[in-house]
Amino acid sequence: MDDLLTDSSKPTPAAKLVVFGATGDLVSKRLMRDSMVYLAEHDQLQPGANDVVLVGAREQDGRAYLDAFNRGDAESTPLSPPGLEKFAALTGLEAPGAKVAGLDVTNPSAFKSLLAKIGTSSALYYAALPPSLYPAFLAGIKSSGLAEQNGNFRRVLLEKPFGTDAASARALQAQIERDFEPGQVMLVDHFLAYPGTLDVIGMRSDPALNQALSKKYVDKVEVKLLETIRSNDRPYFRHTGIVKDMIQSHAMQLLATVAADLGPISELTEERFREARTRLTQSLELDHKNVQHGQFVGFNDPAQGAPVGAEPSHAETFARFNLKVHTRRWEGVPFVLTAAKGVDQNRFGVDVHLRELPPALAERLGVPAQTKAVLAADISPTRLELTLDDGRHFKLQLDQRVNDEEPPHARLLRDAMLGETGLFVDAAGAVKDWDVVEEFERDAGRMLAYAPGTSADQIGSTNPTRG
Known part of the structure; x- marks a missing residue:
């Protein structure tokens, strides 16, 4: 019971955070944006231990992305400059020529381009994607070897909704049970x-x-x-x-x-x-x-x-x-x-x-x-x-x-x-x-x-x- 009610007493383990759908509103303007910056500002994501890999549908200039990320839109929460600076360092996007990775999640072979970025470290793959893409996304994670744990952990977070109807949700459930270990795929509801x-x-x-x-x-x-x-x-x-x-x-x-x-x-x-x-x-x-x-x-x-x-x-x-x-x-x-x-x-x-x-x-x-x-x-x-x-x-x-003060997605990522x-x-x-x-x-x-x-x-x- 105490673990459910405690906030940040445990240190975050070393693991890369790989965010799919990074150019969408949820990540670049809404809940995930605030949560990642919060974790960076409070040193719960550490440089070298918790590098952040941002993946969008199309490649994007890193500095341009960070500028837009900071601005958000009329509904976005203002970001603290120290938190944004620490988050930018985690992404490496301020370096000259750095890019937000572009990846077609419907192409299984495209996922192999991430293997070099992940290496042998533990990793958390967060997917803020349309639910219709989840079958292809999970297939790409599995077939590319990104799910192989090899003594570390590789976990997948799927943002709601889980499927588009009962039939697609059942098909996703069967795919997860077939291709992943128990507990390796986790379903998010930030409420x-x-x-x-x-x-x-x-x-x-x-x-x-x-x-x-x-x-x-x-x-x-x-x-x-x-x-x-x-x-x-x-x-x-x-x-x-x-x-x-x-x-x-x-x-x-x-x-x-x-x-x-x-x-x-x-x-x-x-x-x-x-x-x-x-x-x-x-x-x-x-x-x-x-x-x-x-x-x-x-x-x-x-x-x-x-x-x-x-x-x-x-x-x-x-x-x-x-x-x-x-x-x-x-x-x-x-x-x-x-x-x-x-x-x-x-x-x-x-x-x-x-x-x-x-x-x-x-x-x-x-x-x-x-x-x-x-x-x-x-x-x-x-x-x-x-x-x-x-x-x-x-x-x-x-x-x-x-x-x-801790945003819900920050708690869930930890x-x-x-x-x-x-x-x-x-x-x-x-x-x-x-x-x-x-x-x-x-x-x-x-x-x-x-x-x-x-x-x-x-x-x-x-x-x-x-x-």
Whole structure:
């Protein structure tokens, strides 16, 4: 348990970091950009031990890349000059004539060009690629010899989504099981490394709070991923919609973190935590009676942010459905997943509706056990509090908290190099996520329309009943 909640106490082992998709937005402007610079600035990537090899679809001048990397765009976080300087040194791109490597991942023989850069050292291959390219990417890593460990480690990180549907996810799972050693390929969902998600894990170590998380005390659980941003300017979102973008992995993993049966907390290990989430995910069943989706009015209007000349998109910007959890701990309790863009607030979090409190928790708070309450856990920004039905709020304090300043991908990169698997996703769990998504798509009926700025609670129905 302590390993899951500690931040940077263990040194990063010597290993090269090879980043595929280095010229894409995720790496050059978004989450990976901030995380790599953070690790460099805090000396968790060391020159000579943790050199960074950047690989894009096309070769690019090194200094031009670093200039663009530093600028980012309107949504990028400003980088610290010391961190950027250290990161640039790790890449070697400031040297005259240095290039970002260009590589066609659909050409297996192209991967052999990286062998000289990697040598015999340990390596972590991070792939921020379209999921349709993952089969070719994995085949290239395997056939080129880049996966050969020879006494060191060679690990692969695949960014979400894992596949494009249930069939492709199953095919990827089979390919990984055939061509790679167990644990050699790790699936990323950065929501698992948010400090607030780690607070949920810490909450599970509190006996009274963990006891509250069961059908004995809970009426319903709500997982909410709500954003004011509209995302109708993003080609990927216009193609996938909110269910595949936000629910297929993010919401499902957050649900599993809250609901998984972790066993004795004192015996919880990284591997057991990951396996417990997978078991929970595989117990899920879609409740076909309450499946809703919608799109905000003006999604395809350039005046509302849509690209000029773009094809009209029917991608949903709102989705809500209920899941049944078929475990002894949760049987009969509805789990309501809601995701929405263009609504009136930003919130990534979970509300656990308690019809009464465990005696130990009631005694701690000095209230009757029959008190109704909502246990709210927000993952970014972090919030953990209990609100009683009379309006009183209790902020909950945890014995252990992680470093709020560490970006999620920084934690995941370190964990991957250390071989710590607790905050990664099993392929079997990702496949089950896709099964639920495809059931949702078959059941979803009329598209609801809502005005931008509407409260998500005012869209559709929000009143599930216990089974």
